[in-house]
Amino acid sequence: MSPRVTSALVLCGVFLLGGLTGAGLERARSARRQQEMFEAPPPNFRQRQILRGLDRAVDLDDGQRERVRAILERYAGEAQEARREVGPKLHDLRGRMEEDLRKEMRPEQLPQFDRFMDRVKARDERPKKR
The missing domain is CATH 1.20.5 (Single alpha-helices involved in coiled-coils or other helix-helix interfaces)
Structure with missing residues (x-):
């Protein structure tokens, strides 16, 4: 060679x-x-997601990052309570929405629709660490 x-x-x-x-x-x-x-426990998980997303979107400096973290922690309990109150209503809404979406599917689309909904439900029903 x-x-x-x-x-x-x-x-x-x-x-x-x-x-x-x-x-x-x-x-x-x-x-x-x-x-x-x-x-991380779920409230902390959500706070980290928000903080990381905001940091990526606007490039927070160190001081801003700490102040944003403090704000998220200040509202964490109230947000968690709101999720507890709204959760059952959202579950019912999702069920009704799924029924209406199913009616719009052609017969050949139903197997794919069912697999899609199974993935969505599996994601939503993953055990949450407390």
Whole structure:
């Protein structure tokens, strides 16, 4: 094999390994962030989601991040109480909405619709850590 071809193959190999390494590191970082969020109790989980989303959207500085965290903590109990009150109503609403959506599906769409709704319900019914 000529030195030129060998060099090109080595360069391609290095590029490929760099891409795989980067993808693996990003996957590990993402998995660690998800694990941190799911290990927190639900109110704290929601607060972290809001804080991270807001931080990404507007690039909070350190002082803002702490003040936003304090605001979220101040309202956490009230928000949790509101979710307890509204939860049963939302459950009923979702049931009625699913029935109406089902009526709009063609017969050949029903199996896919059922699988979709099963995924939605499984996501919503995951046990919440308290």
